[in-house]
Amino acid sequence: MKALLITSGKGGTGKTLLASNIAIVLSERKHIALIDADFRAPNLTYIMGVANKKLSINNNRLIVPYQYNENLQVFSTEHYFARDNGMHRAIILPGETVRSMVRQAVKSVAWNDPELFVIDSDPSTSDVLIALSELFGKDLGAIVVTTNDISSIFDCERTVDALKIEGIQIIGIVGNQIWNNEDYRIVEISKKLNIPYLGYIPFDHRIRLANNEGKPLMPDTDIIRRIVENGHLNH
Numbered sequence: 001m002k003a004l005l006i007t008s009g010k011g012g013t014g015k016t017l018l019a020s021n022i023a024i025v026l027s028e029r030k031h032i033a034l035i036d037a038d039f040r041a042p043n044l045t046y047i048m049g050v051a052n053k054k055l056s057i058n059n060n061r062l063i064v065p066y067q068y069n070e071n072l073q074v075f076s077t078e079h080y081f082a083r084d085n086g087m088h089r090a091i092i093l094p095g096e097t098v099r100s101m102v103r104q105a106v107k108s109v110a111w112n113d114p115e116l117f118v119i120d121s122d123p124s125t126s127d128v129l130i131a132l133s134e135l136f137g138k139d140l141g142a143i144v145v146t147t148n149d150i151s152s153i154f155d156c157e158r159t160v161d162a163l164k165i166e167g168i169q170i171i172g173i174v175g176n177q178i179w180n181n182e183d184y185r186i187v188e189i190s191k192k193l194n195i196p197y198l199g200y201i202p203f204d205h206r207i208r209l210a211n212n213e214g215k216p217l218m219p220d221t222d223i224i225r226r227i228v229e230n231g232h233l234n235h
Contacts, residue, residue: 001169003117004022004119005132005140006121007159007163008152010152011123013145016043016044017207018176018227019044021221022224024072025225026118027069029234031113032071032073032118034073034075038128040090047211050066050068053066063075099127102132129162133167142163144163144172144174145174146173146176147176147177147178157193160193175199196231201223
């Protein structure tokens with residue numbers, strides 16, 4: 001596997017949280033490229049604490065990504081768009097433009113020979129998914145993030161269906177914002193779809209506070225390490 005897609009069927013499930021933490025943990029042993037491909041709500045740079053840093057162009061006319069640590073580089077598609085007096089404006093793009101920009105994020109950035117791309121996708125079955133499938137083919141795997149509420153579970157099932165249609169390997173399902181170990185719907189949908197359940201991130205207000213301060217790592221990194229191990233992502 002050369003690319004790991006973190007996706008879901010709806011917004012607010014925790015894709016960016018999971019993508020950033022998986023990338024940081026994996027970067028302890030591998031060169032990782034972390035891409036925010038959520039055009040409609042690109043928030044990865046805020047969680048990673050690099051929102052106000054400007055990018056440059058090297059002599060080869062490639063965008064130089066953020067160097068988060070020795071093994072982790074970060075690029076967000078938000079940098080294709082200028083802010084309007086500090087305002088976060090809606091981004092409305094035709095499908096082919098989205099696919100082209102995804103290709104640029106992979107091909108036109110000065111990555112340092114990453115062993116794995118970790119990609120924070122926009123929710124739903126979108127052009128981002130199609131573009132990544134075209135780019136990586138069988139080397140693309142996906143993790144689907146969901147909360148335990150019923151609408152999120154329905155959208156999780158739709159997302160899994162789309163991944164199967166595109167022929168993308170599904171590594172597993174991860175739960176988020178779980179209160180009092182109540183992840184029973186996620187357990188049930190994993191069994192129904194015959195997809196590994198990699199574990200869940202509990203509801204923890206400290207995560208929200210840390211993210212607001214640009215600190216991506218969760219208070220309990222063992223949770224992410226178990227998800228990484230269960231998904232065989234370090235192998």
